[in-house]
Amino acid sequence: MKNGEIYPPYTVGVDLGGTNTELAVVDAVGHIIARDSFPTAVPKRGAENSDSSPVVGDWADELATRINRMIRESGLEERIEGIGIGAPCANAVTGCIEAATDLPWPSPIALANMMESRLGIPVTVSNDANAAAIGEMTYGAAAGLKNFIVLTLGTGVGSGIVCDGHLMTGARGFAGELGHVTFPFADDRLCGCGRHGCLQTVASAKGIRLTAKRLLSDTERQSSLRDIPEKDMSPKVIEQAARNGDPLAAEVYEFTGRCLGLAAAEFAAFTDPEAIILFGGVSKAGDLLLEPMRKAFHDAALHLYRDRVRFLLSGVSDSDAAILGAASLPFIKI
Amino acid sequence: MKNGEIYPPYTVGVDLGGTNTELAVVDAVGHIIARDSFPTAVPKRGAENSDSSPVVGDWADELATRINRMIRESGLEERIEGIGIGAPCANAVTGCIEAATDLPWPSPIALANMMESRLGIPVTVSNDANAAAIGEMTYGAAAGLKNFIVLTLGTGVGSGIVCDGHLMTGARGFAGELGHVTFPFADDRLCGCGRHGCLQTVASAKGIRLTAKRLLSDTERQSSLRDIPEKDMSPKVIEQAARNGDPLAAEVYEFTGRCLGLAAAEFAAFTDPEAIILFGGVSKAGDLLLEPMRKAFHDAALHLYRDRVRFLLSGVSDSDAAILGAASLPFIKI
Numbered sequence: 001m002k003n004g005e006i007y008p009p010y011t012v013g014v015d016l017g018g019t020n021t022e023l024a025v026v027d028a029v030g031h032i033i034a035r036d037s038f039p040t041a042v043p044k045r046g047a048e049n050s051d052s053s054p055v056v057g058d059w060a061d062e063l064a065t066r067i068n069r070m071i072r073e074s075g076l077e078e079r080i081e082g083i084g085i086g087a088p089c090a091n092a093v094t095g096c097i098e099a100a101t102d103l104p105w106p107s108p109i110a111l112a113n114m115m116e117s118r119l120g121i122p123v124t125v126s127n128d129a130n131a132a133a134i135g136e137m138t139y140g141a142a143a144g145l146k147n148f149i150v151l152t153l154g155t156g157v158g159s160g161i162v163c164d165g166h167l168m169t170g171a172r173g174f175a176g177e178l179g180h181v182t183f184p185f186a187d188d189r190l191c192g193c194g195r196h197g198c199l200q201t202v203a204s205a206k207g208i209r210l211t212a213k214r215l216l217s218d219t220e221r222q223s224s225l226r227d228i229p230e231k232d233m234s235p236k237v238i239e240q241a242a243r244n245g246d247p248l249a250a251e252v253y254e255f256t257g258r259c260l261g262l263a264a265a266e267f268a269a270f271t272d273p274e275a276i277i278l279f280g281g282v283s284k285a286g287d288l289l290l291e292p293m294r295k296a297f298h299d300a301a302l303h304l305y306r307d308r309v310r311f312l313l314s315g316v317s318d319s320d321a322a323i324l325g326a327a328s329l330p331f332i333k334i
Numbered sequence: 335m336k337n338g339e340i341y342p343p344y345t346v347g348v349d350l351g352g353t354n355t356e357l358a359v360v361d362a363v364g365h366i367i368a369r370d371s372f373p374t375a376v377p378k379r380g381a382e383n384s385d386s387s388p389v390v391g392d393w394a395d396e397l398a399t400r401i402n403r404m405i406r407e408s409g410l411e412e413r414i415e416g417i418g419i420g421a422p423c424a425n426a427v428t429g430c431i432e433a434a435t436d437l438p439w440p441s442p443i444a445l446a447n448m449m450e451s452r453l454g455i456p457v458t459v460s461n462d463a464n465a466a467a468i469g470e471m472t473y474g475a476a477a478g479l480k481n482f483i484v485l486t487l488g489t490g491v492g493s494g495i496v497c498d499g500h501l502m503t504g505a506r507g508f509a510g511e512l513g514h515v516t517f518p519f520a521d522d523r524l525c526g527c528g529r530h531g532c533l534q535t536v537a538s539a540k541g542i543r544l545t546a547k548r549l550l551s552d553t554e555r556q557s558s559l560r561d562i563p564e565k566d567m568s569p570k571v572i573e574q575a576a577r578n579g580d581p582l583a584a585e586v587y588e589f590t591g592r593c594l595g596l597a598a599a600e601f602a603a604f605t606d607p608e609a610i611i612l613f614g615g616v617s618k619a620g621d622l623l624l625e626p627m628r629k630a631f632h633d634a635a636l637h638l639y640r641d642r643v644r645f646l647l648s649g650v651s652d653s654d655a656a657i658l659g660a661a662s663l664p665f666i667k668i
Contacts, residue, residue, distance in 0.1 A: 146505070147504050147505040147509075161604065163497070163500075163502045163503075163504060163509060164500060164502060164503055164504070164509075166497075166498060166500055168497045168498060168502075168604075168605060169497075169498055169606070170481050170497060170498070170605050170606025170607065171480070171481040171606050171607060171608040171642075172606055172642070173606070174606040174638045174639070175481075175497060175604065175605050175606040176603075176604065177603040177606075177636060177638065178603060178604070180603050180636045181600050181603050181604075182600065184518045184521075187518075193636055193637065194637075195634070195636065266515050266516065267604075269510075269511040269512060269514050269515050270495065270502075270509060270510065270512070270515075270601075270604050270605075271502060271504050271509050271604075272503070272504025272505050272506055272507070272508040272509040272511075273504065273505060274505040300529070302511060302514045302527055302529065303527065303528075304508045304511065305508070308505075308506070
């Protein structure tokens, strides 16, 4: 704060991805004031040739330099409430990246400490799904809600659970792995975790593809999807076919939505949520998922929860969702 | 506080049951300093004959009189931190009893307000399972833990979930209905809620009896349980038979423990707990449940949770568990 005046808070959000690091200064209602990005694999300092491995300290130096410059150029020195970093496998409890396979450095990485010592501003780190949940609460579909679950439907299925206004982290930061709750409807599907039946095997992009491929292989039904090469069979292509009136493609989403509704009926018994929010690439199918999800939930849920849970789509702008989720992290207490 | 001195806090716990109301003054480590009880169905004031229905206000007056007397006789005036009331269907969020069928008055009952206005001391109400969870955290097996789940195994199956030190209540106070999470192992069992497959249909006293009866009816195996009349087939009788070497009786608990372990493997993905604690009548079987539970959990849980969750029995004295759970309620913030 300058001169004891009260300003609305600003934060810096950082989205650490395997390829690029994106950063932005964000105001309290989710407007991006300034943004920047750079390749995550910063070349080793002083190395002329590129065969030496990148070093995380060089990335941290580069990020600190760019954050400081961005804040200065925005005229917001001393007005930054905190810095939030969303990163794969980042643990909000320890402040570390535990075991990320798609970053150019070895894990664990003491991310929060590393950046706090360079910047002198509090740093909160979290995995993508928890950042998405706080992003929805701060700027999106969960604004004003204290009890909700965000399901991130993408390459995998993750979740961020807010109960009584608090983001659940758990004993070691591993609360909310709802993609790995198992269900009878997926019992014959092997998950990457080595177990069978995880929600992720149905409701991820890969799960959607598998559902389509099984419907194609196990029946002789006509479908425009038969003309699509396997490598092009994305959730988006299947959605488009469904919207063009292909009944088999529609059934893929009908099944996925129904499974999500059955899963939600079990999830409700944990946290009595007001809303369950779908986030991420697969959720773009919107009503194709939400309608069977609502119906299955209504049919399956305990009477206490029936008609009490809203099913919503992410309210955070698609392209900025990761960085806004990160920018919202300083507003929570872990 | 008297004269600004610091005393350790005392609370009053009230266990409101269908037949009797028990009350006690309890110190900060769970010792009962004084206790009292009276019939819940207080006769209508001034009614000479007993055909008029009891009135909840008369019960509240009687309780207030007895609480004040108990505090006064203990020499603890002005040293009571708060009053906790455990009651069937009591909702911690609203302070009301919502729809209890085994109390002599119509619901809803604004229990917290009703007692606060009579006593001038803060009153916290909660259902039995949440009171059990806070009781375990305050005086029992969960002392020092911030992430645990208490499963109450009795007539039904309830639960109290503490995550990050916070008792989860949810949007309307209905968080933690884990007895109504459904599982394939119970898919052919109809629950009192009208749905099939609820954990309660296996892990309650009724569930244990059904498992035994099915093993007896579906096989010709010899068992000492065949000599027990159906009405006497309690979990305790079955436990005793198991301990006396009856293999069929042992299998009843083996199955129940295995189901609890499979359930716990799913529950872990919600809150990343340090411990899962069994509470209530059915949990008296102890190792007969815990050993298969641990094994099934180990085989079924996601690697993140495997070997990270302890399975414990309630650490609160059996006969006083309800009243101590109630007495611990003032220590939480809802």
